[in-house]
Amino acid sequence: MTKTAFCKIPTSMKPKTHTIPYDFLIKLVSLAKGLVFHSIEENFPENEELEAPYPSALLCNHVSEADVVSLSMVYPRLNPKIKMIIPAREDILKRGFLQKEFRAKGFLKWILKFIDATNIIPILLRYIGAVPIKRPFRDNARELIKKGELRDKVDSEWTDLVAHIRKGRNLFMFPEGTYNHDGFLNQVKRGAYYIKSKIDKLHFNSFTLTYDHLSYKKTKLYIKYGKPFEIPNDMPADQVVKLVAETLGKHYTVTLGNLTSFVLLKLGTETKIKKQQLVQLLSQFKLHLEKQFPEITIASELRKENFQSQLELIFSKLKKVNFIDWEDEVIKTKEILYHIPKSLHNLKKSNIVLYHKNQLTAHLTKLEQIWNQLAMETGVKT
Incomplete structure (x- = not known):
């Protein structure tokens, strides 16, 4: 990271509070819950809300593509409701994603093809706050490595995230960076440490998703909401990684x-x-x-x-x-x-x-x- 890439968040910046169109579009995403999940069960430590004063980073484990729908269910629980910035895999924001990802056949294939043709998914996600992020050895990252340009690209993506926070948005963040494939957390990356080191008085909270694929015909989602926690300014990066992993891991639901x-x-x-x-x-x-x-x-x-x-x-x-x-x-x-x-x-x-x-x-x-x-x-x- 270059020292000039980031600057401390000005105290004069004001949060971008939610609007009716913004809430409506997130509600639209949440309608997919019936297609994805049997049901959703939420567990709160105290009040039925997720504390997220501006500026906040909300951390979550990364399970699958269904997490997009899960986030839309979490958003109404935010207190206060502030517009979000959400790092997303690059291909989700490109045309034709649904057909490539789900490889559906028959009638469903034509439905997905029609939706892709409208380009509504990328437009919707960008409006909500999704921004594309390179994934190691995915997307065109290999080509960038060969050209020696990956580090600059990653730096620019982090710069973009911080810029959005400075403009009044809170951050939804998957600290693992990629889906976990064995049921538990992947190795947590240093994203929370980087963001914390560049923004003064950043608040942290978390929620953990547990997917039960066995107990019903469709998956049941359990959301366990956390309490606000602090990351001291002088905490080393490896200790931040450990703290984030422990915070997310201890909140998996026993199903x-x-x-x-x-x-x-x-x-x-x-x-x-x-x-x-x-x-x-x-x-x-x-x-x-x-x-x-x-x-x-x-x-x-x-x-x-x-x-x-x-x-x-x-x-x-x-x-x-x-x-x-x-x-x-x-x-x-x-x-x-x-x-x-x-x-x-x-x-x-x-x-x-x-x-x-x-x-x-x-x-x-x-x-x-x-x-x-x-x-x-x-x-x-x-």
Whole structure:
């Protein structure tokens, strides 16, 4: 970064508050929630809002393309509502993105083709505040590396982000930079450190997205909102990275899908267990979790007395991919369930159980403690 690339934010700058057209367009994006998600569950630490005084950087884990819809659901929770600047992958803002990304067939292909032809998606996203960002070894970054121009390009993108903040916008930011492919966070980059070092009195807050792909026919989204936190001016970059990763990681929601995945992987290969016994084991696990670690967010399905119907759907999905089998209400775990692929690039596709278990990475020490207690109480093998 060049010293002249940034300057401290003037105290006279005023935030760009929301407008009716701006709110309407974000509402338009949020209408896609019915196509993408089964439902959305929000959990707040206190009031039903996300504190975001100007200037603020709002940090979020990066799961998939559906995060765009997730952001549109978060926006109404902002207090105060200020227009946003959102770093986005470059190709999303180009014509023809929908067809290239989803490669749909049949009637859906023609719908996406029509939408792409209108160029409405790039126009809409740019108005909301999306700006293109180069991704390492994607887009045309390789060509820029060969020409020795990538560093200058990245510098100019950060300069652009800071300029937008100076003009009155808050920042939505994915500190990982790219989608996480194994269920948990990718390596967090130094973006929060760079922005903090260039803007005085920058506020930070966060929210964490947990996607449960197992418990319903469509994905259910859980949003856990955080509390404001500070990054001291003298904190080194590696400590900032650690703080951001811990803040996002600890707010993953424990869902029926990822807790069931955790338990199945703990049982071991070719374990036989009655369905009802597994239901009881999960119920006991939930009770221990609520009592011992109330700071961990638990999904509403687990808080219910009966989640049998959701479990049946999970069992059906896992049997379909040959991870488990059952006979006379007895479940048998299969060896393939415990296979770790050589590449974790698309773990959701290659081992969806391990993918969901990985969502609990920041909670694993506590979950292992509960598991060992249950093993003593119930006699289940560890």
